Amino acid sequence: MLEVGQFYDLVTSHLEAAFGRRQPRWIRGEVAKVFEKGHLYLDLVDAGSASSDAKRPVLNAHCWTSVWGPLKRRLADEGVSLKPGAIVAVYGYVDVYAPQGKIGFTVSAIDTAGLLGDVARRRRELIERLGAEGLLEANQRVPLSAVPLRVGLVASPGTEGFNDFTGQLLNSGYSFDVRLVTTLVQGDQAPGQIVAALAALDELHLDVICVVRGGGSKGDLACFDDERVARAIATSSTPVWTGIGHTGDESVADLVAHTRAITPTKLGEELVTRVSAWDQRYVRGPAQRIETSYQAVLDEASEFVAERRRTMIFAVRDRLRSEERHLGSVRERLLLESRHLLAAATASLATTRQLLAAYDPQRRLAQGWSLVTRHDGSAVGSLSDVALGDTVTVRVSDGRFDATITQKNGEST
């Protein structure tokens, strides 16, 4: 007959011999309960067993802080947490706690690779579901403003990612109108806040909503693989751009976003580039073309006016000279003809003068002819012009004298 204590000593020695510290084993199970307070306490059950089954076997496992601490940090870095439903393989050994009559299991290692595989599987399944529902490209189909200056921002102010992103906008020289909704960007509370922020900003009908988070561990970025966040982005009526983590990170949020950048800085750059491209095309480019062409237009107009002014001056001058030449020619012709006429007239006058000279009475008088006139001055050309006793005046070459008619004789006598 054994005492209770002796019985537990016996059982313990047998169990330790078969499953003790020196005989560790791998055990696979589904997390039914998890409790952490420095140490980790897990209830593991057979995977897929119903919780309503009162007879399903349960393994009370515990992992002391010395082991759990490093394990927890490693899992957190990978974005993995032990939650009910997770399938996990634990390595350890049996221990017996006699005061409560419990057989427990001390965990010395956890199969993190398996856990990560499980996380990856669930992530893959989420992406497949979103794809099947057409949500991977849904937000990409939302039209994006050509000039996305009104920006909704989901971020945590003061973080490196926030500063990197807003720094790009501030240094761009463009007047971005940024509406910030502050959220946590890691941790269990983050997904709910991000979803609420997206909804609030979507109602403002902005040009774009940017979700920004700087680099971190996978665990830090796990909230961006959250299904609620992915669905909120995919179904937003505003284009959602993401700049999450650093190069190499690709969250489910990135996959459903309208546009993704590899870092917050790059996201800011892309936003500025889009605005700058529009500015160059529709503002700066035309301004540059105007700047180079308006002077040419003015020069051409000035040259036109100057050339027309010169042309008019020469045209009028030519026209006036032409008229002057014409008048000069006419004048010369008139002068020439006048001279001819004068010469002819002079010649004719000389001839006439010669002719008249032949009939000059003075010349006849010198030849001995005389001119007889009556007292009234009329010439006596016939005997009948005078009567006996009349006094007539006889003009000779060197004077005149009076004579009295004393006898008249006819020509025949």
Place this chain on the structure above:
Amino acid sequence: MSNQWNDAAEELNAIVASFDLGEVSVDDLFAKLERATQIIESLEERLTATKAKVEELAPRIARVAASE
């Protein structure tokens, strides 16, 4: 503005062309010269005014064109 300039320029061209073709009589010469002078002065005034306005705007355009 553009049409006014073009209309005036066309009228001026027509006057010059009439001189080139020898179609201007002495009787018409003064009238055409006077009209051509009026047009040229009008174009020069408009050009000067436009240049002044451009000079005002040029720095602003330059700023936009050079902005980064």
